[in-house]
Amino acid sequence: MTRAARTRTPLTALLLAGAAIAAGPAAAQDPAAGQGVLTKVASFDHQVTGITVAKDGRMFVNFPRWSEDAPVSVAEVKDGKPVAYPDAEWNAWRNAKKDEVDPKTHFVCVQSVVADGQDRLWVVDAAAPAMAHVVKDGPKLVGIDLKTNKVVKTIPFDTSTVMQASYINDVRISPDGKTAYLTDSGAEGALIVVDIDAGSAKRVLSGHPTTMPDKSVTVQYDGKPLRRPDGRGVEFSADGIALSPDGKTLYWQAIKGKTLYSLPTDALTGWATASFVPEMLSDRTLGGKIATVGENGPADGLLISRKDGRMYVTSPQDNAVKVRDLSQNGKGLTTVVQDPQLRWPDTFSEGPDGTIYVTTSHIQDSADYKPGAPISLPTELWSIKPRPADVTGSTGR
Numbered sequence: 001m002t003r004a005a006r007t008r009t010p011l012t013a014l015l016l017a018g019a020a021i022a023a024g025p026a027a028a029q030d031p032a033a034g035q036g037v038l039t040k041v042a043s044f045d046h047q048v049t050g051i052t053v054a055k056d057g058r059m060f061v062n063f064p065r066w067s068e069d070a071p072v073s074v075a076e077v078k079d080g081k082p083v084a085y086p087d088a089e090w091n092a093w094r095n096a097k098k099d100e101v102d103p104k105t106h107f108v109c110v111q112s113v114v115a116d117g118q119d120r121l122w123v124v125d126a127a128a129p130a131m132a133h134v135v136k137d138g139p140k141l142v143g144i145d146l147k148t149n150k151v152v153k154t155i156p157f158d159t160s161t162v163m164q165a166s167y168i169n170d171v172r173i174s175p176d177g178k179t180a181y182l183t184d185s186g187a188e189g190a191l192i193v194v195d196i197d198a199g200s201a202k203r204v205l206s207g208h209p210t211t212m213p214d215k216s217v218t219v220q221y222d223g224k225p226l227r228r229p230d231g232r233g234v235e236f237s238a239d240g241i242a243l244s245p246d247g248k249t250l251y252w253q254a255i256k257g258k259t260l261y262s263l264p265t266d267a268l269t270g271w272a273t274a275s276f277v278p279e280m281l282s283d284r285t286l287g288g289k290i291a292t293v294g295e296n297g298p299a300d301g302l303l304i305s306r307k308d309g310r311m312y313v314t315s316p317q318d319n320a321v322k323v324r325d326l327s328q329n330g331k332g333l334t335t336v337v338q339d340p341q342l343r344w345p346d347t348f349s350e351g352p353d354g355t356i357y358v359t360t361s362h363i364q365d366s367a368d369y370k371p372g373a374p375i376s377l378p379t380e381l382w383s384i385k386p387r388p389a390d391v392t393g394s395t396g397r
Contacts, residue, residue: 239300347361
């Protein structure tokens, strides 16, 4: 999973102080030892969650406002430094100035960033600092043209789509760029389907067992249950989401869960132009079309590689990244890389050359779960090169 008072201080200065890009490989596993090659790409002084790499290789990250009032929400890693994107003004929101800054036109609490095949960057603004109350008029999906670096689409979410206890999390965009699929990992898990052209959104499977935490699962870290100081454990609902390369199958799961589910996307689309929401979108009808893919255990990020067709899965409990061959029903996970430096592997992206990138958000090291932890939490971005033997797998899903 997967957290600033508005000033005219140059934002670049803040960013230069907030992150340092590693000059070279910081940690590499020996492929001969049964591991993929893990390389540190960047280090940040703030808690990062999202990572995406555009078709031209440009790299973008985001910093949610969880335990701190992060100085920037969305940044492009440019010339070795993260720079506010698309500009300083969109990143000018600060918690202390929330009554003075319009949440409709500023990033409030960004959870993820994803570049699509149409050269657009999509920004998911959960607008819930500290994962608490949603800021009115704040939840939105923002599209930025990567050629002009200008916002070209803002899709606001009303209270029927994003509720007060919601926390919209991750997003996937259909190959044709017309549909977005999001997860809600808040108190009542759900999927959100967005018709991008119409700017309309529909909440589905709200509170459904497949989008809710699994009560039988206890998320652990460092060999013990991960709990807040008041005893509460991890309760994240539907979080990780993945879309097959052909756009025909959607996958998701809860962090406090173990089961990966899927649904054909044709069961979710075609409603925006209807005069009423068709029966096909009722939870009862959709529920009958959901398939159980297998058990991942507690997982955060999901990604289906364009290069090899396999599903990459983050395994925070194991400090690991694993893969699932979707062409072999019932087959379990294979570990690609396991390393103690992968403290809460969070979000994936795939580069143009097939390199897999993953952020480590250190959720277990944050002030939310560790009393006395620094408010500004150092985090990292890594690249993974699987062993040659590991890149075989499903290619048709």
